[in-house]
Amino acid sequence: MSPTNGTADAHTPVPGSSLSAARRSRELADTVGGPAVDVLVVGLGATGAGAALDAAARGLTVAAIDAHDLAFGTSRWSSKLIHGGLRYLASAQFDVAHESAVERGVLMERTAPHLVSAQPFVLPLTPLVSRGQAALAWAGFRAGDTLRMAARTARATLPGPRRLSAVETRNLAPALRTDGLRGGLLSWDGRLCDDARLVTALARTAAAHDARILTRVRALELSGTGARVRDELTGEEGEIRARTVVNATGVWAGGLVDGIRIRPSRGTHLVLRADRLGDVPAGLHIPIPGETNRFVLVLPQGDGRVYVGLTDEPVDGPVPDVPEVPETDIGFLLDVLGSVLDTPVHRDDVVGAFAGLRPLLDTAGEPGEKGRTSDISRRHAVLTSSEGVVTIVGGKLTTYRRMAEDAVDATVSAHGLPAGPSPTASLPLVGAAAPARLATLPAPRRLVRRYGTEATAVEAQGAYDERLREPVLPGHPVTRAELLWAVRHEGALNESDLLDRRTRIGLIPADRAAALETAREILAEVLAEQT
Numbered sequence: 322m323s324p325t326n327g328t329a330d331a332h333t334p335v336p337g338s339s340l341s342a343a344r345r346s347r348e349l350a351d352t353v354g355g356p357a358v359d360v361l362v363v364g365l366g367a368t369g370a371g372a373a374l375d376a377a378a379r380g381l382t383v384a385a386i387d388a389h390d391l392a393f394g395t396s397r398w399s400s401k402l403i404h405g406g407l408r409y410l411a412s413a414q415f416d417v418a419h420e421s422a423v424e425r426g427v428l429m430e431r432t433a434p435h436l437v438s439a440q441p442f443v444l445p446l447t448p449l450v451s452r453g454q455a456a457l458a459w460a461g462f463r464a465g466d467t468l469r470m471a472a473r474t475a476r477a478t479l480p481g482p483r484r485l486s487a488v489e490t491r492n493l494a495p496a497l498r499t500d501g502l503r504g505g506l507l508s509w510d511g512r513l514c515d516d517a518r519l520v521t522a523l524a525r526t527a528a529a530h531d532a533r534i535l536t537r538v539r540a541l542e543l544s545g546t547g548a549r550v551r552d553e554l555t556g557e558e559g560e561i562r563a564r565t566v567v568n569a570t571g572v573w574a575g576g577l578v579d580g581i582r583i584r585p586s587r588g589t590h591l592v593l594r595a596d597r598l599g600d601v602p603a604g605l606h607i608p609i610p611g612e613t614n615r616f617v618l619v620l621p622q623g624d625g626r627v628y629v630g631l632t633d634e635p636v637d638g639p640v641p642d643v644p645e646v647p648e649t650d651i652g653f654l655l656d657v658l659g660s661v662l663d664t665p666v667h668r669d670d671v672v673g674a675f676a677g678l679r680p681l682l683d684t685a686g687e688p689g690e691k692g693r694t695s696d697i698s699r700r701h702a703v704l705t706s707s708e709g710v711v712t713i714v715g716g717k718l719t720t721y722r723r724m725a726e727d728a729v730d731a732t733v734s735a736h737g738l739p740a741g742p743s744p745t746a747s748l749p750l751v752g753a754a755a756p757a758r759l760a761t762l763p764a765p766r767r768l769v770r771r772y773g774t775e776a777t778a779v780e781a782q783g784a785y786d787e788r789l790r791e792p793v794l795p796g797h798p799v800t801r802a803e804l805l806w807a808v809r810h811e812g813a814l815n816e817s818d819l820l821d822r823r824t825r826i827g828l829i830p831a832d833r834a835a836a837l838e839t840a841r842e843i844l845a846e847v848l849a850e851q852t
Contacts, residue, residue, distance in 0.1 A: 345814075367392070374523055388538070442606050479509050493602055
């Protein structure tokens, strides 16, 4: 029986998928200095967790490590969108566009329908959008719908684009300025409830297939036969032996393997309180002046927050663990947002901001690949070092599964590992189920969107302790039960794991400070259970 078939008891997690401090300690002891695993994956963002799942699902023995936490790097800083590849059509990257559309359909219809849903977007036709630009955008949306059909994604999953009257546009985006508004264009794309939750689901599904998911384990040195590592909790060092090694560390890949050239690009998002924009039933595409294929996105989150992004700026110098948000990015996004709103958003309305670094492959010197980072191809590449370390770079969140598959294919082929083709295109992640079943689960819709079939188990924790049903902080929907679940079953080891990744409370510093004591209480409670 598949460990991800959703048949677990309603009050328990999917069998074998629970990650905890105790499991980490046990499996770390078995792995460091122990027998060689078939595949060692370094990096537990979307691609690394996806590679761990891909290899484990093929029956290979797997250890996956990260110096920090699940989704610590780029994979928690995205726009939370699963793109269908429309942007790549405009730059004639037809293969990338088709791959994106296919992978979007895989997530929405097979592997993670609880985490990925259809998101409507309105492109307002303001005086700043010429009729020629509007015609070009409409042609693009129609082409995007053609991509959907080519990827065999059902119309019921992603509705088609249509034109909107000025009244319809205002109904979907009430904050828009009415002066000169002549209508809008409605389009649809995939959106994640949360990118970090996708990574958590990937890691737990890999664990259900017996992969060893080891956070706070830093790779100090890689070779074709393993890695020298350090336990960041104790400082102890040791060796993990492996028949093959996959470097999936994204923008940090070049620090572990020589010859890997990454050109990071910074994408910045602002965080606003939802009431600042009023009711926001749809997202917005706001054209950037002077650009034909770039937009600022307004993304309602359903938790009292709205994200506004994003930039695409090259980054030079050392790669930080957590990128800083420059004031120039904030000013740029506010200026574009203000070009369409009835009431401008001011700097003091920005209650949070975050930036991620895209791990773009530096192909300087190749025809057509010079210039701005926004022009660099989002194709991914699998590179094998002279020592046999396989590095996966480039790409984007939407295509993580294909990237992981290609990386594992390369390791299997190069080293003759006993494994068949990847099964992950039809392998449901923890919590996944058909939309009809998800709709009937006796749990709040918000929990179903985040936990899928496990939503009932998350909520059931509060059956005998009413405190667990309480919100972690006023005005935010996350409950104490969700924090408890994260520690018991999702591998959260400290307050940052809870507030910054398992939940996204920490995206607003004031909210993070208000929730910190509760997070510490939950951690202490679970620690008391285990001692």
